Every structure is written in structure tokens, then in C-alpha cells.
Amino acid sequence: xxxxAIGLGSFALLLLRQPMVLVLAVAVAAIHQFVARSSSIEFxxxxxxxxxDRDVLLPIPMFILAGNIMSRGEIAQRLINIMVEMTAGIRxxxxxxxxxxxxSFAAISGSSIVTLAAIGSIMYPALLREGYxxxxxxxxxxxxxxxxxxxxxxxxxxxxxxxxxxxxxxLFMGGIGPGLLLTLALALYCIKVAPVxxxxxxxxxxxxxAVGRGGPALLLPVILLGGIxxxxxTATEAAVVSLVYALVVEGFYYRDISPGDLKEMLGETVKxxxxxxxxxxxxxxxxxxxxxxxxxxAMVGWLGQWIDTPLAAGMTLNVVLLIAGFFMDVGSxxxxxxxxxxxxxxxxxxxxxxxxxxTTMNLEIGYITPPVxxxxxVAMGVFKESFVTIVRGALPMVLVMLVPLLITTYWPAIxxxxxx
Amino acid sequence: MQTAAExxxxxxxxxxxxxxxxxxxxxxxxxxxxxxxxxxxxxxxxIVGRELxxxxxxxxxxxxxxxxxxAGVLGFSYVVSQGGHLRPTILxxxxxxxxxPLVTRLGDLLSxxxxxxxxxxxxxxxxxxxxxxxxxxxxxxxxxxxxxxLPAAFAIAGLKYLLFxxxxxxxxxxxxxxx
Numbered sequence: 360x361x362x363x364a365i366g367l368g369s370f371a372l373l374l375l376r377q378p379m380v381l382v383l384a385v386a387v388a389a390i391h392q393f394v395a396r397s398s399s400i401e402f403x404x405x406x407x408x409x410x411x412d413r414d415v416l417l418p419i420p421m422f423i424l425a426g427n428i429m430s431r432g433e434i435a436q437r438l439i440n441i442m443v444e445m446t447a448g449i450r451x452x453x454x455x456x457x458x459x460x461x462x463s464f465a466a467i468s469g470s471s472i473v474t475l476a477a478i479g480s481i482m483y484p485a486l487l488r489e490g491y492x493x494x495x496x497x498x499x500x501x502x503x504x505x506x507x508x509x510x511x512x513x514x515x516x517x518x519x520x521x522x523x524x525x526x527x528x529x530l531f532m533g534g535i536g537p538g539l540l541l542t543l544a545l546a547l548y549c550i551k552v553a554p555v556x557x558x559x560x561x562x563x564x565x566x567x568x569a570v571g572r573g574g575p576a577l578l579l580p581v582i583l584l585g586g587i588x589x590x591x592x593t594a595t596e597a598a599v600v601s602l603v604y605a606l607v608v609e610g611f612y613y614r615d616i617s618p619g620d621l622k623e624m625l626g627e628t629v630k631x632x633x634x635x636x637x638x639x640x641x642x643x644x645x646x647x648x649x650x651x652x653x654x655x656x657a658m659v660g661w662l663g664q665w666i667d668t669p670l671a672a673g674m675t676l677n678v679v680l681l682i683a684g685f686f687m688d689v690g691s692x693x694x695x696x697x698x699x700x701x702x703x704x705x706x707x708x709x710x711x712x713x714x715x716x717x718t719t720m721n722l723e724i725g726y727i728t729p730p731v732x733x734x735x736x737v738a739m740g741v742f743k744e745s746f747v748t749i750v751r752g753a754l755p756m757v758l759v760m761l762v763p764l765l766i767t768t769y770w771p772a773i774x775x776x777x778x779x
Numbered sequence: 780m781q782t783a784a785e786x787x788x789x790x791x792x793x794x795x796x797x798x799x800x801x802x803x804x805x806x807x808x809x810x811x812x813x814x815x816x817x818x819x820x821x822x823x824x825x826i827v828g829r830e831l832x833x834x835x836x837x838x839x840x841x842x843x844x845x846x847x848x849x850a851g852v853l854g855f856s857y858v859v860s861q862g863g864h865l866r867p868t869i870l871x872x873x874x875x876x877x878x879x880p881l882v883t884r885l886g887d888l889l890s891x892x893x894x895x896x897x898x899x900x901x902x903x904x905x906x907x908x909x910x911x912x913x914x915x916x917x918x919x920x921x922x923x924x925x926x927x928x929l930p931a932a933f934a935i936a937g938l939k940y941l942l943f944x945x946x947x948x949x950x951x952x953x954x955x956x957x958x
Contacts, residue, residue, distance in 0.1 A: 374873060376886040378864035380855070381893045388900075404897070404904040408926060411848045414840055417822060420815065420847055599826050602819070622812075629811045630863045632847075633854020638865075688865055730869070 365389050379691055380634075383641045387648070395648050403644050410643030411636060414595070415521050420632045421598030422512050425605045426468035427624040430477035432609035432616050437573030438463050439481055444569040448561040451553025453489050454499055455546045457482045461503035462542040465510035466580035467601060469517070471689075471726050472737045475504025483742050491554065497744060498727075498752025501734040502760060503545055505723040508689065510538035511584065512597065515719050518639060518693045522646060523701050525711040527594040529778050531587055533716045536773040541720075541763040548759045575608045588777065635690055642694030655702040662703055672707035673768040676700055676714070677721055684725020688733065692722055709771075716774050720764045727753040727760075796946045800939065804860050807935060811853045818846030841917040845925045852928050856936040862951035880947070887943040887950070894937030901929035 365386055372382045384403075391398045429435065442459040446452035460478050468474055479500040486496040508515045511531030520527035570577065583601055586592035592600060609616045616624075649655060666672050679700065683692045697718060704714045726734040729750050738749045767773055825839035858864050874882050909923040943950040 370870075372889070373867055373870045375889050376866060376871065376882060377890060377893070378866045380864055381890055384897060385893060388896075400900045401904055401907070404901050404929065408904070408929065411851060412844060414844055416851075417818075417840075417843055417847060420850065421819065421822075424819075595822065596826055596830075599819075599822050603823060625812055625815060626808075626861075629815060629850060629854045630858050630861050632815075632851050633811070633856075633858040634863055634865060636848075636851030637855045686867075686869070691865070731867070 361389075361393050365394075379688070380637045380641065383638065383645070383691075387641050387645045390645070390648055395652060398648065398651075402648075403641075406644030406647045407637075407640040410521075410640040413521070415527070416636070416639075418512070418527070418594045418598035419514060419517050419635065420628060421595070421602045422469040422514060422517075423631050424624065424628040425598070425602040426470050426473040427627050428602070428605040428609055428616065428621075429464070429467055430473045431620060431624060432605075433613035434467070434576040434579070434605070434609065435460070435464055435477040436481060437569075437576040437613075439478065440569045441566075441573045441577060444562070444566040447559045447565075449550065451549045453482075453486055454491065454495075454549035454553050457486065457499060458503045458506075458542055458545045458549065461500075461506050462510055462538065463577070463580060465506040465508075465538070466584060467512075467605075468507055469512040469514040471505050471507040471723070471734060474507030475500060475734050475737055476741050479504065479738070480741055493744065494748055494752030495552075495554070496752070497738055497742060497749045498754070498756045499545075499549065500742075501727045501732075501738050501749065501753045502756035504734050504737075505726045505760075506538060506542060508726075509534050509541060509716075509719055509723055511535065511587070512594075512601070513719060514635075515689050515693055515722065516715060517594070518635070518690055519697055519715045519718060521639065522642060522694050523697050523711055523715070525715055528587055529712045530715045531594070532777040532779065533712045533774040534719065535584070535777045537716055537720060537763060537767045540766060540773060541760065544759055544763050545756070548756075575612055579604055579608070588779070590779070638690055639694060642691075645695065646698040649698060655699060658699060659702045659706050663706060666703065666707070669707045669709065670769070672704055672709065673717070676704055676717060677764065677768060680718060680721035681724060681728075684722050684732075685728050686731060687725070688731070689722045689725065692725070693718060710775075712778060713771050713774050717764070717768050720760075720767060724757055724760050724764070728757060793946050793948075796942055797949060800942050800946075800949050803935060803939065804857075807853050807857055807860075811850050811857050814846045814849040814853070818843040818850065821846065838918045841915060845915075845918075848925065849928050852932045853935075856932045856939065859936050859939050860951060883950070884944055884947060887940045891937045891940035891944065894933045894940060898930045898933035898937060901926075901933055905930060 368389065369382050369386050372385060388400045388403050391403045392400055439456065439460045442456040442463070443453065446456040446459065449455055457478065460482065461474050464474050464478055468477070483496060483500060486499070487493065507513075511534050513531065513534060516530040516534060517527050519525065520530050579601065582604065583597050586600065587594070587597050666675050680692070680696070683696055700718075701711060701714055705711065726732050729735060732753070735746065735749050735753060738744065739746055821836070821839045822843040825836045825843075829835040905923050905926045908926055909921070913922045914920065915922055
């Protein structure tokens with residue numbers, strides 16, 4: 360009965376146009392007050408404080424700021440130049456270059472929309488000039504932009520790591536294999552269906568010049584991933600190195616950002632962090648109360664009657680998260696659903712790191728599925744195109760992205776290849 | 780019909796609300812940015828010290844955590860001014876368009892009530908910490924001094940929503956913000 364009241368209350372709040380964070384606050388407060396044993400609203404604030412008072416949160420704002428700096432500066436353009444030269448002579452080369460540029464930019468930014476906006480704003484006019492259709496180009500950019508949250512660093516993976524107490528470094532390493540697989544799948548699809556034949560031919564000299572000019576941009580993913588993989592950096596150290604490197608390269612080497620730009624970037628960073636942190640803290644409180652009440656254990660016991668094989672568990676996880684991706688933003692979906700789904704998966708022998716990577720891949724697809732696929736809306740804003748045109752281009756890409764998702768779900772070796 | 784004098788009074792009252800809103804926004808922006816920069820600097824100095832000179836700065840990581848907590852929680856209120864909080868729009872069409880201004884205003888009133896409720900709950904929590912005299916594990920400071928930002932941020936956000944109810948022109952355009 361109380362559950363129905365909370366559900367109806369949340370519906371009424373949404374009808375009155377309340378932000379997600381306030382809907383969640385009221386729902387979790389009601390659970391503390393009326394559902395949980397020996398609890399009250401004050402415990403909500405206590406849990407809120409315990410969630411934000413943790414060292415593990417530190418990389419999030421650092422990576423957000425580093426991503427903002429890199430998306431405004433020259434780094435994206437330099438990476439694109441390298442990829443364009445590398446793919447010259449290949450059928451659909453510019454489309455493949457776009458995917459590779461997104462993949463390499465993803466390795467320094469933890470955000471999908473930053474990757475889409477940074478690479479897309481440069482490549483969109485270039486791809487249209489080359490003869491690619493609008494829907495194809497938009498679908499390509501939206502889907503390749505999602506690599507931003509799969510290839511490490513990844514802000515959603517950090518959220519998953521914090522809310523489920525899973526190693527963020529292992530999650531980052533686990534994302535590399537599936538990220539490369541998805542990059543390959545998208546590239547092969549482009550080569551197969553690209554309406555444009557090969558452009559020019561590969562020139563080792565031009566490629567070397569592009570690499571020379573873009574060296575500092577190319578070096579950052581190497582430093583970051585190498586540092587994390589070798590164990591030299593923790594996630595926090597990697598985030599600080601990324602931020603300082605981005606500042607030095609953009610500010611002093613490429614001389615592309617001014618103090619005024621920095622203020623604006625800081626504002627964008629605080630805005631995103633101020634959106635995420637309260638959501639994370641409220642979800643943390645929700646998670647605590649679920650755990651205290653034994654909900655995950657009860658749910659595993661109940662669902663275990665039907666979901667009693669790894670195959671069924673993997674399929675359930677994918678279906679639930681794909682549906683969630685249609686309607687929820689990535690952060691909320693991870694924070695609310697992961698603590699509930701993880702016990703179900705570990706009961707069937709899945710590793711939390713594996714589940715984290717699968718979760719990210721599913722919600723990555725949610726970025727390009729209507730009605731609330733965020734990359735679709737970002738593309739509307741950045742490229743000034745209609746929602747229908749963008750969706751028409753994105754839907755074939757969803758089918759392409761499902762293949763690496765299934766491979767990753769049932770072939771864990773691809774996740775654990777880089778995990779030490 | 781509104782007389783010229785009444786219109787003048789309304790304009791002056793609106794002006795005062797706008798000045799108040801501007802002052803609140805500027806102060807919280809300054810505090811957010813300062814906390815963010817201080818946290819980043821502490822963390823950077825600690826890492827440089829550890830990696831290059833073999834010794835870190837005592838308590839730097841904790842300072843960074845507190846600074847980022849301040850930046851993030853005050854950031855909650857900062858985002859209110861930016862219209863950036865995630866808001867599911869799926870039910871918007873259930874309300875007729877002609878009622879939009881009314882629903883928005885009612886929504887702001889409700890948001891103000893929720894935020895002020897959270898501010899009161901936070902205040903009770905901080906009072907509890909103050910009364911037991913809890914200190915930071917690493918730094919020689921009472922925890923309640925940092926926790927005070929919780930009721931402050933919720934109260935400021937609540938106040939802003941109230942100002943939107945009183946003067947809808949202050950309300951920012953909704954913008955999306957995501958991962």
C-alpha cells in the first residue's frame with residue numbers, strides 16, 4: 360500500500376515538473392520514514408553525507424573538467440587529422456576516421472556528449488561534403504559518440520564503481536576490450552554500407568606529419584591508459600594528470616584557451632557535478648536502505664526461481680537495461696538499478712566488473728534510442744537537424760551495437776583481457 | 780486595472796527580488812568555483828609531492844574531498860539557476876499548454892517546499908554532529924563546519940525557487956545536463 364502511495368506521489372511530482380533529484384529525494388525520504396524499520400528522514404541526510412564524504416568521488420569532477428577543456432581546444436581537431444590520414448584510401452574512410460577519432464577522444468574524455476560534440480562539430484560538415492547522407496552521418500556520430508562512456512575513463516563506470524563498491528580501475532580496464540570491439544563493429548559497418556568510395560590514397564609522409572603535429576594529443580590516452588594499466592596511477596591520480604595535461608597542452612602548447620574560457624569551462628563542470636552528486640548521494644541512501652531491508656537478497660531468491668542459468672541472467676540484464684535506457688538517463692539508471700541487478704548476476708557467477716561493463720554498454724545504446732536518448736537531443740542542438748532525421752540514422756546503429764553487447768555478455772574474456 | 784503607482788511599486792519590488800537573486804547567485808558561484816579550485820590544487824600538490832619529492836601533503840586528500848563536497852552540494856543550488864537539473868518531460872503533454880505557466884509556478888512552489896524541508900532535515904543532522912562533537916579523522920576540524928553547507932545549499936535552492944514563484948522572469952530556461 361505504501362509502495363503504491365510512493366509511486367503515485369512520484370507520478371504527481373513528475374506531473375508538476377519536478378527535477379529528477381527532487382522526485383528521488385521525496386521517494387527515498389518516504390521510504391525512510393514509512394517503509395524502513397527504525398529509520399527516519401534524518402537518516403536520509405546521514406546517508407547523503409556518507410556518500411559525498413568519500414575519496415572515491417574525486418576523479419569525477421576532475422575528468423569532467425578535463426573533458427570540457429579538451430572539447431573546446433585543439434586536441435579533438437589534431438586527433439581527427441591523424442585518423443583522417445590513417446584511413447585515406449579505405450572505402451568509407453572518412454566515416455571510419457570519425458569512429459576512430461571518437462574512440463581516441465573517448466580515451467581522454469569520460470563523457471558521451473562531450474565526445475559527440477567535440478568530434479561531431481568538426482566531422483559533420485566534412486562528412487556531408489564528402490557525400491554521406493544526413494541520416495547516415497547523424498547516426499554515425501551519435502553512435503560513435505557513445506564510445507565516450509565505454510572506453511576509459513568513463514563517468515558512468517565511476518558511478519557504478521562507487522554505488523556497487525567495485526574497483527573503478529578494474530572497470531576502466533574492463534571497458535577497453537569491448538570498446539575496441541564496438542569500434543571495430545561500427546567501422547566494419549561503415550566500410551560495408553558507406554555510400555562513398557575510397558578518397559585519395561594513403562601517404563606515409565602525410566600521416567607522419569599529422570602524427571607529429573598531433574603528438575601531444577595522441578600521447579594523453581597512452582599516458583592515461585598506460586598509467587592505469589601499469590598500476591602507476593590510481594583513478595584519482597589519472598584524473599589529475601589528465602586535467603593538468605589538458606591544461607598544459609591546450610593552454611601553453613596549442614595556446615587555444617584563455618582564462619575567460621576556463622571560467623566558462625569551470626561553470627560547465629560545476630553544473631554537471633552539481634547535477635550528479637546529489638543524485639549519487641540520494642541513490643546511495645536508497646541503496647543503503649535496500650541493503651538494510653534485505654531487498655536484493657529477497658529479489659535474488661524470488662527471481663532465482665525463473666532465472667537460474669547464466670544465459671537467462673545475461674538476457675534478463677540486457678532486456679531490463681535496454682528498456683531502462685529508453686526512458687532513463689544513464690546516471691539515474693546506473694545508480695538506481697545496479698544495486699538491485701548486481702546480486703542477481705553474481706548469484707549466477709557473473710563478476711561485478713563484467714556486470715559493470717555490460718551495464719555501461721546497454722545504457723550506451725540508450726543514448727541513441729528514443730524517446731530520451733540524450734545523444735539524439737545533443738545532435739539536434741549541435742547539428743540543427745530534426746529529431747526524426749536523427750532517429751532514422753541512429754536506429755540501424757542500434758542493431759550494430761547489439762552484436763558487441765551480446766559478445767561481451769557471453770564472452771567475459773573480452774572484459775578481463777586487460778584486467779590485472 | 781493597475782494604476783501607474785501600483786505598477787511602479789510592483790516594478791520596484793521585482794527589482795529588489797532580482798537584485799537579491801543576483802547577489803545569491805554570484806555568492807554561490809564564487810564559493811562553488813573557489814571550492815573546486817582549492818580541491819583541485821590540494822590534490823595536485825599532494826600528487827606532485829608524492830611522485831616527485833617522495834612525500835605528500837598531510838591531509839590534502841581530505842581537504843580535496845571536503846572542497847569537492849562543498850562544490851558539488853552548492854553546485855546543486857548553482858544548477859537551479861542554470862536550469863540544468865535533469866527533468867523527465869514525458870508527462871508534460873498531459874497538462875494542457877494553456878496551463879503551462881500555472882503548472883510551472885506550482886512546480887516551483889513545490890520545489891521550494893521540498894528544498895526547504897531538506898534544509899530543515901539537514902540542520903537537524905548537523906546539530907546532531909555538533910552536539911556529539913565529532914571531528915574529522917585526519918584534519919583537526921569539527922565535521923559540522925563542513926556539513927553546514929548541506930542546509931545552506933538546500934535553503935539557498937529553496938529560496939531561489941521561491942523567487943521564481945514571486946518573479947517568474949528570473950526563472951532560467953530549462954537546459955539539459957547529462958553524463
